[in-house]
Amino acid sequence: MIRFTPIADPPRGRVAWVTLGALVFALVVAGLIFWLAGTNPFEAYAAMLQGTVSDWSGWAEVLRRGTPLLLIGIGLTLAFRAQFFNIGAEGQLLLGAVAAGGIALFTPLPPLLMLPTMFVGGALAGGLWAIIAALLKTRLKVNEILTTLMLNYVATYLLIYLINGPWKGKNVRGFIYSDDFPDFAQLPTLPNTQVGWPTLLLGVLLAVGLQWFLSRSTGGYELRVTGENPEAARYAGISVNSVLFKMAMITGGAAGLAGVGEVAGIHHKLLEPSQISSGYGFTAVIVAWLARGNPLLCLITAPLMGIILAGGDVLKINMNLPFRITDVFSGVILMSLIASEIFVKNRIKFGK
Amino acid sequence: MDEILNALLRALAFGTPLLLASLGAVINERAGVVNLGVEGMMALGALAGFAVAYGDGSPGSGSIWLGILAAMAAGGLAALLHAFVTITLRANQFVSGLSLTLLGLGVAGLLGKKYEGFPLIGQPNQWPFTIGAIVLALLLAFWLTSTRAGLTLRSVGENPAAADVLGLNVNLIRYGAVAFGGAMAGLAGAYLSLVYRPSWTDGMTAGLGWIAVALVIFVGWSPLRAIFGSIFFGLLYYLQFRLQGKTFIPTEFFSAMPYLLVIIVLALAGLRGQQGAAPEALGRPYTRGER
Numbered sequence: 143m144i145r146f147t148p149i150a151d152p153p154r155g156r157v158a159w160v161t162l163g164a165l166v167f168a169l170v171v172a173g174l175i176f177w178l179a180g181t182n183p184f185e186a187y188a189a190m191l192q193g194t195v196s197d198w199s200g201w202a203e204v205l206r207r208g209t210p211l212l213l214i215g216i217g218l219t220l221a222f223r224a225q226f227f228n229i230g231a232e233g234q235l236l237l238g239a240v241a242a243g244g245i246a247l248f249t250p251l252p253p254l255l256m257l258p259t260m261f262v263g264g265a266l267a268g269g270l271w272a273i274i275a276a277l278l279k280t281r282l283k284v285n286e287i288l289t290t291l292m293l294n295y296v297a298t299y300l301l302i303y304l305i306n307g308p309w310k311g312k313n314v315r316g317f318i319y320s321d322d323f324p325d326f327a328q329l330p331t332l333p334n335t336q337v338g339w340p341t342l343l344l345g346v347l348l349a350v351g352l353q354w355f356l357s358r359s360t361g362g363y364e365l366r367v368t369g370e371n372p373e374a375a376r377y378a379g380i381s382v383n384s385v386l387f388k389m390a391m392i393t394g395g396a397a398g399l400a401g402v403g404e405v406a407g408i409h410h411k412l413l414e415p416s417q418i419s420s421g422y423g424f425t426a427v428i429v430a431w432l433a434r435g436n437p438l439l440c441l442i443t444a445p446l447m448g449i450i451l452a453g454g455d456v457l458k459i460n461m462n463l464p465f466r467i468t469d470v471f472s473g474v475i476l477m478s479l480i481a482s483e484i485f486v487k488n489r490i491k492f493g494k
Numbered sequence: 495m496d497e498i499l500n501a502l503l504r505a506l507a508f509g510t511p512l513l514l515a516s517l518g519a520v521i522n523e524r525a526g527v528v529n530l531g532v533e534g535m536m537a538l539g540a541l542a543g544f545a546v547a548y549g550d551g552s553p554g555s556g557s558i559w560l561g562i563l564a565a566m567a568a569g570g571l572a573a574l575l576h577a578f579v580t581i582t583l584r585a586n587q588f589v590s591g592l593s594l595t596l597l598g599l600g601v602a603g604l605l606g607k608k609y610e611g612f613p614l615i616g617q618p619n620q621w622p623f624t625i626g627a628i629v630l631a632l633l634l635a636f637w638l639t640s641t642r643a644g645l646t647l648r649s650v651g652e653n654p655a656a657a658d659v660l661g662l663n664v665n666l667i668r669y670g671a672v673a674f675g676g677a678m679a680g681l682a683g684a685y686l687s688l689v690y691r692p693s694w695t696d697g698m699t700a701g702l703g704w705i706a707v708a709l710v711i712f713v714g715w716s717p718l719r720a721i722f723g724s725i726f727f728g729l730l731y732y733l734q735f736r737l738q739g740k741t742f743i744p745t746e747f748f749s750a751m752p753y754l755l756v757i758i759v760l761a762l763a764g765l766r767g768q769q770g771a772a773p774e775a776l777g778r779p780y781t782r783g784e785r
Contacts, residue, residue, distance in 0.1 A: 144582070179604045227588055278757070282764025287530065287588055288708050289760065295701055295753040303746035424596060431589070466603025466696065473534075473597025477575070480585040480593070 230290025268398020338407025518678025534598020569680020
């Protein structure tokens with residue numbers, strides 16, 4: 143028999159140690175799965191570290207993967223704080239990419255206004271996509287996990303339809319691509335990398351800004367109360383619905399920005415959805431969970447998961463493993479993290 | 495007339511995995527545990543079933559029936575992980591289910607790579623599965639409403655504290671219900687990889703697990719209504735293939751249709767206030783002495 147005795151106010155040290163323990167445990171389990179699949183886990187982890195944190199080009203890959211994770215993750219910390227389980231960031235990111243692509247390819251904007259308009263359009267598109275789920279949740283009590291997830295599939299087919307149909311590039315024949323964006327619709331990158339520095343900067347500013355919003359502003363206060371106790375929030379005269387809409391707009395909007403960053407900074411065109419979103423929406427759930435509801439902490443947790451994703455790329459290429467390895471990592475880490483939560487909040491005793 | 499009959503038969507074939515998986519989910523949700531890992535458990539079941547039935551690829555080296563058992567065991571074991579994390583460690587059921595889906599898809603994709611692209615020889619007949627699923631739905635409906643054991647299961651999902659006072663082992667019953675849900679999801683996966691499309695490809699579950707989860711809400715946690723719900727979605731899949739390229743409507747619209755429909759169907763269920771039919775303690779871990 144295991145007995146749990148609650149700890150009233152878990153000290154920060156305990157939170158840190160348990161979280162670290164959960165991460166190490168997850169890496170051991172993932173290693174066992176590698177071993178089952180016929181890959182030496184020590185070689186695999188060595189290759190991952192070698193290809194990511196050992197030199198600048200590795201770090202550049204970590205930053206490239208970490209930038210969208212940062213943007214989506216900070217949005218999700220807010221969503222989770224408000225008890226809105228948005229797992230539709232994949233779709234919201236794709237809508238951001240679609241909006242950016244539409245603006246880049248089909249609007250006669252002057253070069254100076256192009257990139258800002260793409261970012262604004264992308265944020266709006268991602269936010270509105272999330273609003274659908276918020277509307278259904280508040281009006282009809284539809285579970286947002288299912289709607290946001292289904293909207294991922296819908297967004298995927300919407301993008302495929304566009305690049306296969308009306309937005310298909312003129313010179314691409316058999317492939318499904320759009321045309322390349324004009325030069326002035328492409329983001330500048332750090333030298334010799336694919337890191338769009340404006341997106342990265344946007345992520346850092348947003349992390350700081352949203353942390354401030356959450357802890358210092360009235361809107362943030364309303365959001366925290368709503369998440370912790372909706373009944374109390376209603377009693378205090380807070381409009382729970384409008385809090386949810388605001389939050390959906392921010393969290394979906396941030397994912398939309400990530401989508402703009404991907405197409406304007408890396409691909410410079412619209413292409414197959416899986417290549418644009420690459421599972422960021424799900425990995426960012428871990429980024430937000432690790433950060434325990436603090437947008438600022440995403441500045442640490444996003445690069446950490448960036449190492450996992452970039453390391454996964456190394457394994458795909460060097461050891462010829464399927465792309466699903468990132469799902470293994472995400473699943474094991476997330477499961478281990480939520481399972482460890484009880485050890486943060488309780489002391490454990492074995493026996494009667 | 496033939497056209498309608500044909501459509502109905504195809505709808506039954508498409509609907510069978512949905513029915514199998516959603517029956518399992520109805521049972522574990524009736525006991526108060528949500529498991530969003532259906533898609534992942536289905537993928538694991540599809541791989542385990544195929545791997546055992548395939549053997550080393552030579553005729554007679556594998557067995558279909560052992561494959562089906564392996565699939566149910568794989569799904570059930572994966573579900574037990576969810577049970578441990580959510581019932582014993584009292585973690586968030588929704589996030590645990592989501593990670594189970596990622597884990598299931600990941601592990602199946604990783605271990606299944608060597609089976610990709612090989613056909614299975616000796617595909618079993620579809621009808622025992624379809625008819626079996628419908629009979630099981632009828633049995634479960636009777637079991638839930640008219641037997642003592644069924645009442646026990648429901649009381650654990652509706653009012654675990656009262657069930658505990660009566661001397662029922664709430665957590666043990668929930669473990670059993672979750673394992674059953676997983677075994678059924680595994681079976682649904684085996685139907686895909688052994689019967690419906692006798693082969694293994696990564697991502698072959700294609701969101702069916704999620705549709706099964708949504709179906710549970712749509713049918714108001716009733717095994718009986720799950721029969722009609724799954725035929726309805728089966729019909730949609732049939733139409734998706736039947737109408738593709740035959741109208742001015744783009745193909746992608748038909749591909750997106752099942753997912754769009756899940757949203758519409760859930761919205762309709764919400765409009766009818768059907769969420770109120772959910773078991774009272776659904777999604778909440780039970781701790782003795784807490785209310």
